[in-house]
Amino acid sequence: MSRFETSKFVRNQSVMRTDCLIEACDKLGWKYRQEGDALLITDINAGRSFGGEYAIKVQDNQVTYNTYYLGNTKEYVDKLRSLYNSLNVEYSKTAVITAFKKHGFTYLSDEHFQPNETEIYRFYMVGRSKNPKETEPVGKVKFTIYADGTVVSDSNYLPEDVNTRAHASMDDIDLNFSSARVMTKKEIPPEYRDRVKRSTTTQVNASKK
16 A cells, blocks of 8 residues: 555665765766676775775675775765765655656656755655546655655555555665665545545455456
């Protein structure tokens, strides 16, 4: 179910995706090389040689810092993390929009939203029901993208077929994140309880045929 719930796709801060990391290195002017499935960052403009060793290694999206050569790595880690997070924000937004457009939704900006240091983007993905008997054919899912790339969605009533497509879109987003979403059910307003229960029962019965 995607209706009357909030979902949170949390970015794992101990994980870095190689594609985002490469883009961050290119923007910072840091040198790197790939060895098998590992990305080795070999020059981070630190003004020192690493003797052929890496400064930072990413393998299976797990990050290892070479503290022997770097000493206090905080300055470089913070610089990389800051740029990486900004790229992650753009990646998260694109991942959401792409997943929902794939299932027939359209993008709608939130004209009243004012970005801040914590919340970077807010928008809606809008779906229209194909059921001619649906009295509220348009359903919207609100998305907020946070500064670390975390995504939070919020939805109220969605027509049955729109809800099914939203659920499939959420599953697609799951594939792009390093940790599963956390779903929290909202209280269903009284005027929708029978409609949601009835449509859910119909779906279950149909699956038994």
